[in-house]
Structures are given as C-alpha cells and as structure tokens.
Amino acid sequence: MTSETNSDSKTKSPKEERREDDRVIIFDTTLRDGEQCPGATMTYEEKLAVAELLDDMGVDVIEAGFPIASQGDFESVSEIAKRAKNSVICGLSRAQIPDIDRCAEAIKPAKRGRIHTFIGTSPLHRKYQMGIDQDEVLNRIEKSVTRARSHTDDVEWSCMDATRTEEDFLCRCVEMAIQCGATTVNIPDTVGYALPHEFAELIKMLIERVPGADEIVFSTHCHDDLGLAVANSLAGVTKGARQVECTINGLGERAGNAALEEIVMAIETRSDAMPYWTGIDTTMLTRASKLVSAVTAFPVQYNKAIVGRNAFAHESGIHQDGVLKNAQTFEIMTPESVGLTQSNLVMGKHSGRHAFREKLKELGYELGDNAFEDAFVRFKALADRKKHVYDEDIEALVDQEIATAHDRIKLVSLTVIAGTSGPQKATLTLDIDGKQQTHEAQGDGPVDATFAAIKAMVPHTATLELYQVHAVTEGTDAQAEVTVRLEEDGRIATGRGSDTDTLVASARAYIIALNKIFARDVRKKPETMMAS
C-alpha cells in the first residue's frame, strides 16, 4: 500500500471490467443469526420491513429465519418469501427431516428459495451436543442434504464449529455434502476462534483438497468474539470464498457476526487492492443500520465503522482544516457513498439564524416565527456551553420544547397490591393536561394492572410491542430500567423509565412512550402546536 493508494490517482476498476468470478455474494442473516442475540427479537412487521430494505439494497440472499423454531418464524419466512422481488430467500434447518420439510414449506412462495441445513462437526459438538461419532455425522449429512435437494436445487450446507474440526474429517464432511447436492458450502467460525491467516488457509485447503470443490460456492460465516469477524471473512474471500454471511450492524450471537456494511465498504473502498465486488447499493447502508437499530432497540456504538455517528465526524482542528481543504486528507470514503447526507453546516456558537433555519429544515422541522426565535435563543445558550453542537442536540432541543409543551401525562403516584393472594391492583394518579385523576385497575399481575390503569385514564390505540426490564446496578436495591415499545399506525415509540421500584419504572416508561406519540402528532402540525 503506498501513499497514493487512497489519493486522486487511485484507480478503481470500472464496472465493465469486473469479472463475474470476483463477485462476492452477500448473504444477510440479520433476521436469523442477528435475531438470535439476546434482546434483539423483532416483530413480524419489523422483519418484513427489514427484509424489504435488504431486498431493495441488493442483498443476494436473505436468511429470513429458522422455520421450525416457531409458528411466528415460519410465518415471517413465508411472507418474506412471498414478497421478495430479487433476493433469494433462505431458511435454516438442523440436519433433521422435519426441520428441512418445514423450511421447504416456508420458502415455497419465493421466486428463488434456498434451504440451509447444518450440523456440528467438531469433536466438542459431536461428543457433547449430539453424542454421535464421525460416521453418524456423515450419515446425517447424507440424509439431510439429500432431503433438502429433493425440495430445491439451491441447497446450502454448513459445518457448525468448522474451525475447531479436524481437517481430514472436515474434508470428508464437505465432500459428502457436495456429493449429495449442496450448491453452497458454508464454513462457519461459529465461536469466533480463528485468526485471519488460519481462516484463509482453511478455505484454501478445502478448495484444494475436496473433490468437486470447484463446482460449488464456498461461503464464510464468521463471529466476532475476538473482533476478527470481518478480517476473517475477507481473508476467506482472498483464498476463494465467494459468499460472505454477515448482518447489519454486526448483530448476532454473543459478540455478533461480520458486519455487512464493513464487508461491503472494505471491498468497495479497497478495490485498488482487491478485485472483488458486490451487488449492494452502498448508499442504503446508513438507512439499513438505522432501521435495524430502531427495530431491535440496539444502539449503534458512536465509533462503529461505516455507520457509527462519528464515522464521518471531525472535531479536532487539524482534521477539520484538512477536510475543508480536501476531504480525502482524512476520509477514505465519502459520507454520501454510504447514504449519509452530511451537512456542510457545522453548527456552533458562531452560527446565525440563516444557518440555524437551514439546519432545522434539513432535520425536518418547520417552526413558526415565535417558536423559531425561542429555539434559536436556546440553541445559542447551548452552543456557549458545548464544544460541538450535533444534529441530535438540536433535535433534542426542539423535541424537548415540543415534549414539554405537550407533556400531557405526568406520573403523580402509584400504589400496587401484588403477591399470591390476588387480585393484583394498581391505584394510579396521573396529571393529565394539568388535571389530576385517579383510577384503580386490576390486571394479570401488577404491571398489567398498572398499564390497565393508564389505558383507562388515557385511551389510545397504540399497542404494546415490547416490555423489557434491566437491572442497571447489582443487588436487591438495584435501579430497574424498563423499556416499553408502543406501536401506532406502523410507527414505533420507545420509552425508558428507571426507578428502584420496577413498577414505577414501568409506569414511567409507558407514559414516556405515550407522550412521544402525542408529541409526534403535534410535530406533524408545528404551527398548531406553537399556537396552543
């Protein structure tokens, strides 16, 4: 790599020069492996929305779920299969006939469907997970892949824990899968154990040694336990793998999977050093990241490559100076290439009303004159205290104005009767539009009773999509942090409440989410809001 590799003289291979052999198939498993990480469960509608975006973005294969896992998973895979325009829709199944048949049924509506079947091959998985020997593993590969091929021509087979499997045995397993009709052989680093040079050698070894290897596609599926998932996947590609399994924001079991956005942008940005290419519309990466973060309620870390909020931010003077003169001094890719419509407006205490109005417009606010003046005065006060004012600060500043002006509901007091003798009751006092009201409600447990009391006093159509409790600290006096997600007309509002009393935290979280829904309605009509 020379200093010129990322300069004006950098030569990217034009599209027409791209060789079909160098195309890397992007297999997204956000809806399957991604959803397997604790707390990332998505609703049916959320899965459909994510799948639609992945399809539009040019993802080649969408692993939509594990159909035997639940009726819900079956239905979402099936609906995604029905709706997909371009992507191949894939379902996962163990090396068991009922799993495979259920998967085949789920992907049936797809224009192009794939069955993905897997089995553990390592000594640990053979002995402890399944209690079977090498011959039985081979027998199950034969039966499962053959069964999958009886349903479809597109069959992927995976050797779970491949990187801790004896090489000779792994070769025999891969050979068996190919003989029985697997068209893609996926090599998972299930526990994120491999180092890049080892993973590269493993792919090379399999391609060189296994008969029929040149007839099929080798795939990588790397986990990030040592932070090497992307490096390992790319190392595999350099030795012949042509499918990479990955997820948006790197979501997935434990530390996650290889991040799709990082794989795609590494291939795109370093096309001077690697001949590979993908079919992904990179300008949709930011949207995809935001959508997955919103539906899973998993925040994206600020310094996350490609999609973190600091990924293209420059705050220090020397960097700002360089970027203003030529962005390439400190940027190896443009924000626009990943779909960031980055503003040239750097907001600070020296900004004036024109810039502030433009910024508000860009963020989707149109305030009346009085509201604008109020917001501008508070923005100036904030900029005096803060070194850099981010878009989020301005949004919070204006939203807070809207929220406080329209904080229709406030919690005044809550008394709950719980325990085994039942019925569980909540007596709740709320301040609604400045007037105090009290209501007693019964429920199926104290949380249900509390929410029933809120619903009785503040009738609304939003439905409860998620209720989650986390202990912020340890011990029986821990602060409980409750997350409540409400859905109304396809839009989500999330509320977080904390208190040492879980029920008070629950009531707070619900009320915050409700207030957000009311504030949003007002935000749709800014002038009305300001007039009120």
Ligand SMILES: CC(=O)SCCNC(=O)CCNC(=O)[C@H](O)C(C)(C)COP(=O)(O)OP(=O)(O)OC[C@H]1O[C@@H](n2cnc3c(N)ncnc32)[C@H](O)[C@@H]1OP(=O)(O)O
């Ligand atoms: C590395 C990965 O990501 S693997 C995918 C992990 N994802 C998931 O597990 C999510 C979905 N899973 C589920 O909903 C459930 O685990 C189900 C429906 C698949 C199975 O549920 P259950 O029948 O209750 O079994 P349970 O999950 O407790 O145990 C797994 C069983 O599958 C067996 N098994 C595990 N992997 C495989 C495989 N690839 N092929 C065949 N059998 C397997 C285990 O040995 C165990 O069998 P046993 O009951 O004979 O001991």
Ligand SMILES: CC(C)C(=O)C(=O)O
């Ligand atoms: C099911 C397989 C592909 C998997 O997720 C893994 O091994 O990590």
Ligand SMILES: [Mg+2]
């Ligand atoms: Mg995995």
